[in-house]
Amino acid sequence: MNSIKPVVLNLRQINRNDNTFDIFNRPQGKREQASFFLPHPILVQRQGSQYRLIYGFEILEYVDEKIELAAYQLPETVNPLNILKLILKLRTGSYILTPPEIGRFLQLAEKLRLSPIEMQTKLLPLMHLSGDDYLISQYRSLVSVPEPLYGYLLSRNALFKTWLRFADLSGEEYQCYAKLITFLKPSLSVLEEIKINMQEIQSRDKSFLKDILQDLDWEQYLAAESEIKVALSRLRQAIYAKRFPQLSGHLQKIRQRIQDLDLPVNAALNFDETCERRELQLTWRLKTPKDLQRLREFTEPLSLEKVQHLLDEL
């Protein structure tokens, strides 16, 4: 790397059609990110009469054609591994790479003919990762997550394991989740919960997604005229009931029993929804004599008998 030399360039000298190294993709877009990267150097490499851009794609979005840029020119003979290490050093100095950025980076490494061993031993550790070919292939699969899922996951800082759930979707799955995030706008954790449950129903029943969607009457939730939150909540319940039919039946029965107790709004009877703890928790906010009177009524034998039945059923 000793022969890196400074050069002054204008935009016309840079081959903007060569996007080989344009691997970083933030949810906010390059132009919006450019000011953040202004202190970073621009790296180029001679490419015929022009220069190929190695690093600094965001900065180029920010400047106009008249401005002259100070850049560093890497020798054409430099080892690709060293270029990648340099990019990584610059990028990760101030930024945490997103999972698909790591995927793109590893894809680039492969394109530059780095061996799997070089990737595992030289590149992954620089990203604080350790793993084998399988891990590399998992990261690479994230690159192909399509929009709007890609943007959705990126904007919510999804973790690697969450990204993985949405890699390699079939066309049908893609349609299903793309519509879900467009129409019902679930939080990331809710989306993940739905995805896991749907996947597990499919695996358990050896069924096709289209059959499950049909059973659930999926489209009715998306087209719901009711409030989005309500529709999403009903959809989650329907999926949960399909994934955990016995348990959800039991929970429904318990909830109904609690409802039948007709507690006042300032009281609540809660229970452990995993049902491992066979107990009820009563909270009762007391403020007025009327509240006290209502509590007194609740502790009468008839009400307590109902609670006992509830406990027995729990």
Place this chain on the structure above:
Amino acid sequence: MNPEQRLKSVYISESSLNDPVTDQIINNLPRRIRKIVADDYDISSEIRGINPKQVLYLTRSKGETIKKCPGTAASYLCCRYQVINQTLNCPLNCVYCILQYYLNQPATVIYTDFAKIFSELRNKLTAQPKRFFRVGTGELSDSLAYYGSMLFAREAVEIFAEIPNGILELKTKTVNIDDLLTLRHNGHTVLAWSLNPQQIIDEFEINTAALTRRLNAATRAAEAGYLLAFHLDPILTVPDWLSFYDEMLDELYSRIKPQQIAWISLGSLRYPPEMKARMIAHYPNSVLPFGELVHGLDGKMRYARPIRVPLYRRIYQKLTAVDLPPFIYFCMESQDVWQEVTGSTPNDNAHLDYMFAESLYQRFPGLLSEPPLLNNYISND
């Protein structure tokens, strides 16, 4: 198929060569796959990527090999069973097996320093002479699947015959009992089989003996005077489980008298959450990871209690609907479940441990030299 035939390589630590049993084990193995290594040699670099079930490592144990069964968190009752970890890993392939998650050795390990292990055993049991210990080798392996495990079992049977306050349990899904039938066991060894309906064995217990063969073997063991035990664990909620388990229990009692059974355990499918991914990776077509499991109070995934209780209740009622039913207990279950299914519950783990001794004392005269006292169990962990 003999599991030793599936091995790709065998490593033998130098010190292990001094143990008489090592010769016996390696004489059964092809010479080309054997390699002798220094005691401190790390074999993992040589066998990276190879299934640990295909590599055998004969070595000497370091530290204690007899431990309290790890059981689970305090929210569930455990019976304070003692385990001898002489063989680590198992050649059988059960989809639900915890070992695929629990063990991280690169090879199947067989400890060959039997004398040291038995000395540790004697020390442990003589230190609490008033307590009756149940000790087993089937926790981190099948007790009888590997030849090295069988050799250990053979010696252990004869050693337990002389130990007044202990009983050995050899737990298996095989029928490899021929070598045990003529041994002098003095009633201090229980031969135990894990049982599941044949439909479940076919789907989830790969390489194991069929149910009928297990029951045939149990019958032969009983004829040789051994006490028997059965472990209905894990009970699985497959479609039609009710009729499957009913048929299996009918078959069990048609072949084995309840009076010959020292104990029967019931336990339902449970595993650490992290094991789910491992199961899916190892057995991608299996439906087991997708049952109605919730996070239990110990953090493990288990069938929700409203599912477990009817399952247990049905089996418990069937098992106890006989004269002089065997002692039936739950493995890692809550007091709520005990209460709901049996109508009573042990107070705690020590009490459950004591209940075993009490049952054995009552049901098998002469096995314990004196009646057990709860206090001797409470004060000792």
